[in-house]
Amino acid sequence: MKKIEAIIKPFKVDDVKEALNEIGIEGMTVSEVKGYGRQKGHKEIYRGAEYVVDFVPKVKIEVALRADRAEEAVRIIREAAKTDNIGDGKIFVSNLERVVRIRTGEIDEDAL
Amino acid sequence: MKIKTLASELSEKKEKLSEVFLNSGEESFNKNLSELYDEYFVKSLEYILENSTLFTNPFALVALGGYGRQEQAPHSDIDLLFLFENSPQEDEAEKIVRQILYPLWDYKFTIGYSTRTISTCIKEAKSDLFNFTSMLDSRFICGCSSLYFKFAEKFRAYISKSPKKFIEKIILQSEKRHNEYGNSEYLLEPDIKNGMGGLRDYHTIRWIGKINFNLNELKDFQYQGYLSESEYPEFIESLEFITRVRNHLHFLTKRNSDKLHFDHQLKIASRLGVIGKDGKTPVESFLGELHLRMNFLKEIVLMIQNEIGRPKKLGIKRVYKKLTKVEGLEIKNNLLGFKNSKAIIKDPSLLIEIFKVSGLKKVPLNSESKRLVHDFGYLVDDQFRKNQKNIRAFEKTLTIPYTENHPLDSMLNTGMLSYMISEFKEITNRIEYNDYHIYSVGRHSIRAVQSVQRLISDKEGLKNSDLYSSVYSEIRPKRVFLWAVFLHDIGKGQKGEDHSISGARTAKKILKRFGIKKEYIDTISFLIENHLYLVKTATRRDIFDEETIIACAVKTKTAIQLKMLYLLTLADSMATGPKAWTEWNESLVTSLFLKTLRVLENGSLSAPNAIYHLEKKAGEITSSLKKITENAEDIVAGMPPTYIFELSNSDILVHSQLYIKLLKSDRLFVMEVEKNKDSGLRRVFFCAKDRPGFFSNAAGVFTINNMDILDSRAFGWKNSIALSIFTVTAPLDTVYESEIWDKTRQDLEKALENEIDLKSAVKSRKQGFFKKNIFNSKDYVKIDNDSSSFYSIIEVHTKDYPGLLFELTNLLFRFGIDIKNAKIGTKVLQVVDVFYVSSIKEGGKLSKEKCEKLRIEILKELSKIREEDYEEN
Numbered sequence: 001m002k003k004i005e006a007i008i009k010p011f012k013v014d015d016v017k018e019a020l021n022e023i024g025i026e027g028m029t030v031s032e033v034k035g036y037g038r039q040k041g042h043k044e045i046y047r048g049a050e051y052v053v054d055f056v057p058k059v060k061i062e063v064a065l066r067a068d069r070a071e072e073a074v075r076i077i078r079e080a081a082k083t084d085n086i087g088d089g090k091i092f093v094s095n096l097e098r099v100v101r102i103r104t105g106e107i108d109e110d111a112l
Numbered sequence: 113m114k115i116k117t118l119a120s121e122l123s124e125k126k127e128k129l130s131e132v133f134l135n136s137g138e139e140s141f142n143k144n145l146s147e148l149y150d151e152y153f154v155k156s157l158e159y160i161l162e163n164s165t166l167f168t169n170p171f172a173l174v175a176l177g178g179y180g181r182q183e184q185a186p187h188s189d190i191d192l193l194f195l196f197e198n199s200p201q202e203d204e205a206e207k208i209v210r211q212i213l214y215p216l217w218d219y220k221f222t223i224g225y226s227t228r229t230i231s232t233c234i235k236e237a238k239s240d241l242f243n244f245t246s247m248l249d250s251r252f253i254c255g256c257s258s259l260y261f262k263f264a265e266k267f268r269a270y271i272s273k274s275p276k277k278f279i280e281k282i283i284l285q286s287e288k289r290h291n292e293y294g295n296s297e298y299l300l301e302p303d304i305k306n307g308m309g310g311l312r313d314y315h316t317i318r319w320i321g322k323i324n325f326n327l328n329e330l331k332d333f334q335y336q337g338y339l340s341e342s343e344y345p346e347f348i349e350s351l352e353f354i355t356r357v358r359n360h361l362h363f364l365t366k367r368n369s370d371k372l373h374f375d376h377q378l379k380i381a382s383r384l385g386v387i388g389k390d391g392k393t394p395v396e397s398f399l400g401e402l403h404l405r406m407n408f409l410k411e412i413v414l415m416i417q418n419e420i421g422r423p424k425k426l427g428i429k430r431v432y433k434k435l436t437k438v439e440g441l442e443i444k445n446n447l448l449g450f451k452n453s454k455a456i457i458k459d460p461s462l463l464i465e466i467f468k469v470s471g472l473k474k475v476p477l478n479s480e481s482k483r484l485v486h487d488f489g490y491l492v493d494d495q496f497r498k499n500q501k502n503i504r505a506f507e508k509t510l511t512i513p514y515t516e517n518h519p520l521d522s523m524l525n526t527g528m529l530s531y532m533i534s535e536f537k538e539i540t541n542r543i544e545y546n547d548y549h550i551y552s553v554g555r556h557s558i559r560a561v562q563s564v565q566r567l568i569s570d571k572e573g574l575k576n577s578d579l580y581s582s583v584y585s586e587i588r589p590k591r592v593f594l595w596a597v598f599l600h601d602i603g604k605g606q607k608g609e610d611h612s613i614s615g616a617r618t619a620k621k622i623l624k625r626f627g628i629k630k631e632y633i634d635t636i637s638f639l640i641e642n643h644l645y646l647v648k649t650a651t652r653r654d655i656f657d658e659e660t661i662i663a664c665a666v667k668t669k670t671a672i673q674l675k676m677l678y679l680l681t682l683a684d685s686m687a688t689g690p691k692a693w694t695e696w697n698e699s700l701v702t703s704l705f706l707k708t709l710r711v712l713e714n715g716s717l718s719a720p721n722a723i724y725h726l727e728k729k730a731g732e733i734t735s736s737l738k739k740i741t742e743n744a745e746d747i748v749a750g751m752p753p754t755y756i757f758e759l760s761n762s763d764i765l766v767h768s769q770l771y772i773k774l775l776k777s778d779r780l781f782v783m784e785v786e787k788n789k790d791s792g793l794r795r796v797f798f799c800a801k802d803r804p805g806f807f808s809n810a811a812g813v814f815t816i817n818n819m820d821i822l823d824s825r826a827f828g829w830k831n832s833i834a835l836s837i838f839t840v841t842a843p844l845d846t847v848y849e850s851e852i853w854d855k856t857r858q859d860l861e862k863a864l865e866n867e868i869d870l871k872s873a874v875k876s877r878k879q880g881f882f883k884k885n886i887f888n889s890k891d892y893v894k895i896d897n898d899s900s901s902f903y904s905i906i907e908v909h910t911k912d913y914p915g916l917l918f919e920l921t922n923l924l925f926r927f928g929i930d931i932k933n934a935k936i937g938t939k940v941l942q943v944v945d946v947f948y949v950s951s952i953k954e955g956g957k958l959s960k961e962k963c964e965k966l967r968i969e970i971l972k973e974l975s976k977i978r979e980e981d982y983e984e985n
Contacts, residue, residue, distance in 0.1 A: 010700065011652045032696045038954065044706035045898055047582055053703055057696045085656045086956030 001096035001109065002070040006061045007033065008081040008089040013059050019080040020063065025073060027112075029062040037090060058089060064096055064112055115156045119215035122152045130186060133359060137384070139352055141359060146175070146182040149190055154254045156212050169204060170197040172255035173212075174263075180249035181318070183355070186362040187369075190216075191246060194227040197259055222368070230263045234270055241281055245315070248322050268326075275323045282323075283417050286316045299550040300689065301377075302406065304358045305370035309406030311358065313413040314351055320420055338416050340483055347412055350405040357402060360384070372402075377545075391607030392542070399543040403552050411525050414517075415479040418447060436469050438462070447478035456484060460491040461502055463528065467519035468505040476517035482526045489531040497532065498627045506532065510594040513569065514562040524554055533622055538605025550689035553604045559687035560597050560680075567682055575695070576702060580682065583675050592632045593676045595623065596639035597683055603640070616641035639676055642667070646681045650700035655707065656956065658902045659830065662753050664704060665711040669723045674712060678705040707901040714899060717753060729756055733764055741772055754933070755827045755835070763797070767835050770799035774833070780864055781806070785853055792842045793822070802834040804930050804952055808921030809863040812870040814840050815877050815915040817856050824917070826934040836934075871922070874915040891974045895963040903932055903948040904958040906966070910974055912943040920945060923973055927966055928952045 008016060013030060020028065034055035043052040065073060074091055082088055101111035125148050133141040153173050177191035178184055192213075194205060205227040213223055228236065237244040247267060252260040271278060293306045305311045321327030325336050334344040360380045361369060372380070381398035388394045436443055440455030440462045448470050456462050463485055470477055477485075496502055509519040523529045530537040540554035551559055566572050568581035587593050599622065603615025616637040623633045645667060653660040668674040681701055685692040711717055717726070730748055733756070737744035747768055748756075756764065766784055774782045781800035788794070796814075800806050807826050814821055823839040843852040862868045892909040899905055908920060917936060924931060924947065933948035951958055958966065 009654060009656075011654055032694070034696060034699075042703075044703065044710075044901070046579060046706055046709070049578070049582075051576065051579060051702065051706060053699055055699075057700050083654050083657065084955065085654060086954060087656055 001099060001112065002065060002067050003094050003096045004061075004063045004065070004070060004073055004077070005092040005094075006063075006077045006081065006089065007035070007058050007091075008061065008077075009083065009087065010057055010059045012081045012083070013061070015080040016061060016077055019076045020073065023072060023076055025063060025065060025069070027063070031060050031062075033058050033060045037087075056087060064099060066109060066112065114159050115211060116215045116218070118152055118156050118159075119219050119221075122148060122216075123219040123221075130363065134363060134383070137356060139356070142183045142185060142355060145186070146179055146184040149179065149184065150175070150253050152216075153192075153212065156215075157254050160208065160211055169200055170256040170259055171195060171200075171208070172257065172260045172263075173253040174260060175251045175253050177246040177249055180246070180251040181315075182251070185355075185368070186359055187222075187365075187367050188362070189222045189224040189368065192223060192225040193233075193247075193250065194225065195233070195255075195259060195263055196227065196229050197256070199229055199232075200227060230259075230266055233263060234266060237267070237270065241285055244278070245282065245319050248319050249315075271323055278323050279320055279420060282316060282319055286313070286413075286417070301371055301373050302402065303371050304354060304361060307406070309408070309410035309413075310370070311351075311354060313409050317413050317416045320416065324420055333416075338419065338479075339412070343412070343483075346408060350408050353401065353405045354409070356384070393545060396543045396545045399545065400541040400552065403543060403555075404541050407525070414476075415482070418476060419479060436473065438465055438469055441466055441469055443473070443475055444478070446475060448473070448475045449478040449481040450484055453484055453488070456488045456491070460488070460496055461499065461505070463488060463491060463496075464502050464505045464532070467523050467528065468508045470517070470522065471509050471512035471515075471519035474515060474517075477522055477526075482522070485526040485528050489527055492528075492531040494625060497625055503626055503628075507591045507594065510561050510591070510598060511565070512562075513565040518558070518562060520558040520561060521555075524558060529554070533602075535602055535605055535618055535622060539601060542604055544604075551687070553601050556687050557598055557601055560600065560683045561594060563683040563686040564594065564597055564679060566686065567679065576698075579702070580679065583679060587672065587675055587679070589632070592635055593639075593679070595619075595628070595632075596636045596643075596676065597680050599636070600640050600643045600680060600684060612641050612644060635673065635676070638673065639680055642677060643680055643684060646677055646701050646704060647685065647697070650704040651697070655700065655704045656902075659752070661704070661707045661711055661901065662717075664708040665715075665717055666723055666726070666753065668708065668712070671709060671712045671718075674705065674709055678702075710899075710901060715754070717757070722757065726753055726757055729761065733761055733768075736761070736765055737768055740769070747771065750830045750833070752827065752830065755829070758825070759827075759837075763837065766797050767799055770797060771829075771833060771835075774799050774801070780861065783857060783860075787842075787849075794819075794840050794842050796838045796840060798834070798836045798838075800834045800836075802828055802832045803864075805922075805925045806834055806864070807836060807931050807934060808918055808925050809870065810836065810838065810860060811921055812874050812915065812918035813856055813860045813863055814838060815918055816859065816870070816873045817852060818844055818877070819856075820912075820914060821917050821936065822938045824934065824936040826931060828932050870918065874918050877914050891971055893967050893970045895958075895967050897957055897960065897963055900948065900957075902956065903950055904963060906945075906947045906949060906970075908943070908945045908947075908970060908974075910943055912938050913977070916943060916977075917945070919973065919977060920970070921947075923970065924949060924966075927962075927969070929958070929966075 006016065010032075017028070017030075020026075034057050036054065036056055042056070043050050045051070061077070063073060070093055074093060077091055098108065099111040100107050104111075126145065129141065129144055129148065132138050138144075157173060172195045174180075174193040174195050175182075175191065176193050178188055179191045184190070194209065196205065209225065209227065213225065216223055226236075233247060237247055250264070250267075289306055289312065290308055293303050293308065293310075303310055317333075318327065318330075321333060321336075321338075325332065327333070330348065331344070333339045333347070334341065339347055357372070357380060358370065360383050361372060361376060364376055364379055364383075377399060378395050381395040384398060386394045386398040386401075388397050392400065436448070440451050440459055442449060442451050448466060450456055450462060450466065466477065466481060466485070469475075509523070512519055520529070523532075524540065530540065536554060536557075539557065540552065542553040543549075544553070549556065564584070567574065568577065568584045570577050570581075574580070584590075596619075599615065599619045601611065601615060602618050602622070603609070603611035603613065605618070606614045619640050620633055620637050623636060628636075646664075649655075649660065649664055653663075655661065665674075668677055678701070682698065685697060717723060730751075734744050734748045737747060741747070751764070759767075766786070770782045770784055780803075781798055783799075784797040786795040786797070798806075798810060811821060811824070819840040819842075821838055821840050824836060826834065826836040828834055843849055845852065859868065863870050891911075892907075894907040896905040896907070906924075910916070921931065921934075928951060929949045930952045931947050931949050935946040937944050949958070950956055951962075
């Protein structure tokens with residue numbers, strides 16, 4: 001099992017969600033996050049004063065899925081989240097050790 | 113065993129009583145339940161006394177707290193006091209308690225009990241306010257009655273030593289509770305007991321009444337003049353409603369809970385049989401009524417607290433008695449009121465003036481004046497509304513910072529807002545059922561106005577408050593902006609339509625009634641119609657895309673409107689609730705605002721009426737294009753505003769025709785030459801599939817064909833199409849000119865395919881140039897990373913020579929830099945070249961390090977070219 005964490009531009013959330021739904025991935029966790037990567041935040045100037053946005057607002061989407069579906073999901077997310085502009089985000093994929101569905105107690109792939 | 117039977121009977125009876133309540137919503141449930149408990153205690157004590165002679169120490173059973181008030185809620189503790197004449201022996205009390213209470217425990221009743229003598233009672237009351245207030249509600253159940261009355265007498269004597277001190281303590285505690293439970297979380301999911309306007313507020317004034325005038329029944333509030341004849345029944349109804357809700361909540365959760373969670377709200381609305389109307393769902397209607405009731409209770413409590421508790425409290429703080437100069441108003445005991453009702457009839461303006469004074473002097477209205485405003489509201493007519501003095505007074509209240517007794521809140525509670533603006537009635541208690549909006553629409557409108565003051569105050573600890581206050585200071589006129597904030601949700605009174613649009617329309621009607629200038633009305637209705645635009649754009653569009661920013665600039669039209677819209681957006685979300693007002697959202701909206709503002713203030717769009725001319729021009733181009741193609745609209749939509757703005761209509765038409773031609777062909781570019789026989793200059797138009805390096809190659813090709821570039825512009829369209837215009841000197845041989853142009857085109861095609869070495873070809877062209885032009889000036893290169901949100905701007909001042917543009921653009925290309933926009937100007941051999949560039953690989957502006965490296969590299973290149981030239985010659 002794999003866990004995919006995608007950090008994307010806020011306005012791309014619906015596109016990514018729909019794209020994942022289309023390939024049958026329906027469960028996900030979405031959160032509003034802030035951070036920076038190579039984009040390193042940015043600054044705006046107003047009346048001589050600098051307003052530095054050091055942590056840029058992004059959305060994090062987390063998906064847990066079977067290992068054999070991870071490649072496809074990563075591709076789909078990338079296609080949907082791409083704008084070709086700066087700060088499109090990143091996708092992290094990691095191994096998932098254990099999953100438990102709280103209500104039923106089902107484990108691992110049954111719980112996905 | 114007998115007592116056990118009593119307990120089982122009690123349990124059954126409670127069950128039946130509950131059923132009756134759940135089926136019919138019977139109002140006296142809580143009193144009936146208290147009486148059931150009484151019955152149990154009376155009978156069980158009788159039984160004990162009959163079957164035992166051991167008790168020599170007289171005692172009484174006393175009900176405390178809610179049970180004492182006969183307001184027992186379904187799952188609340190039974191609050192019981194075993195009052196003994198003398199300190200009971202170790203097992204003496206134990207025996208009684210065991211016999212009476214154990215059976216109740218067996219049947220899952222929850223009981224809070226204590227065993228005390230009169231003197232320990234007083235001691236407990238002294239040490240703990242909670243014990244004190246629960247004893248204030250004490251009621252004799254059974255046992256030795258003379259003992260209870262002796263206790264009541266002692267307790268009364270204890271109170272009368274310093275009643276003011278107790279009242280102060282109680283008010284202090286209630287204020288503390290309001291702070292704790294008054295925050296927004298509790299507005300969404302109210303606490304029926306401890307929240308603002310919850311039952312605890314009622315208990316508080318009941319305790320105050322007990323202390324102050326030995327309140328016996330609730331009607332005493334009216335007899336003592338604290339509640340008017342019309343307020344009393346509303347007070348009772350509100351109490352009954354809130355109590356009913358609490359009972360349902362207990363039954364629903366099967367325990368002693370007071371917090372009304374979301375899923376409870378839906379269920380209780382249906383249990384109460386509430387039906388939705390006027391476009392509200394049942395749960396919205398239910399919450400609307402609950403808020404109304406709780407708010408009424410809160411108002412009553414504040415009023416009674418102010419009347420009974422306030423003078424003394426302020427006396428301690430030594431606040432000077434404030435005076436008002438307004439004829440017909442007076443301040444007494446730190447409360448503001450009308451001198452008499454005749455004054456209002458003589459000068460109806462006092463009806464609004466009193467709120468202004470209250471806000472400016474920070475003195476709340478007394479209860480009598482609130483009643484008078486309510487009763488004389490009919491005096492507010494169109495003549496009143498058009499009176500400049502009244503409008504100004506109202507506008508003044510919009511600028512008062514948030515306080516507990518804010519004049520706008522008082523105006524809402526007294527109905528004054530609805531008198532002034534009848535449409536406000538529709539939104540006063542409208543609730544939106546979601547976890548986002550925590551206030552009713554009416555209250556939210558007021559909070560939004562107050563939020564403006566919070567945004568610009570440095571006391572709130574907001575990260576960007578200096579930005580907000582700087583923006584606010586540039587807004588003019590402020591009253592126009594504040595009207596927009598106040599009315600931004602007025603459209604929520606109507607159903608169906610988008611509330612921004614209906615709100616803008618309604619606001620126009622309202623403002624006309626007040627005789628506000630048309631120009632201002634237009635601004636206000638624009639702001640209302642677009643009050644969600646910035647949030648939507650910031651969260652749903654790419655704010656790092658220039659198109660988004662330009663579109664936002666076009667929409668907001670002027671910097672002043674943008675500034676108003678920005679602060680309105682922030683105030684609105686701040687007043688909506690914690691889920692709407694987050695740093696995450698704020699930071700997106702602020703970025704969008706600053707980027708757009710820069711376009712409106714510094715860019716080509718900052719010229720007066722720029723947006724208007726832009727729209728006009730786009731329309732003209734579209735209609736000309738319609739004559740030659742069906743896709744006119746699409747083509748114009750692809751042109752960036754700066755492009756439309758800076759080129760003439762005829763140039764744009766030439767480009768558009770080239771564009772149509774390019775789409776039909778499989779070439780990399782198409783070109784068109786415009787001849788001007790008189791001046792000996794040529795203008796060459798290009799339309800190309802955008803690829804980095806095109807501009808540089810074109811410049812080089814002109815040079816090797818012996819044409820000097822005098823001026824050039826380059827633009828990118830949105831669909832990856834590059835457009836450029838070069839103004840060049842005419843070819844040397846004008847007789848065979850068309851052949852030369854054919855060669856130029858072929859050279860460029862070869863250069864793009866790397867089939868010719870432009871670099872050395874250009875080099876050979878410029879040989880000897882500097883030898884002839886010894887007059888030299890300093891080179892100057894500036895890279896500006898601040899003026900644009902999207903591009904680094906490179907400015908190069910140098911001496912012109914053949915091939916300069918090619919060398920420069922070629923250098924940029926080698927650096928991985930994409931030229932989005934170029935402006936090349938030559939004045940008598942002095943060149944000023946401006947390039948708007950971005951990084952090809954990373955997108956966006958160049959890093960600081962890269963800027964500096966590039967600057968040095970350009971300077972080096974410029975001097976190298978000259979040195980080579982000197983050496984070779």
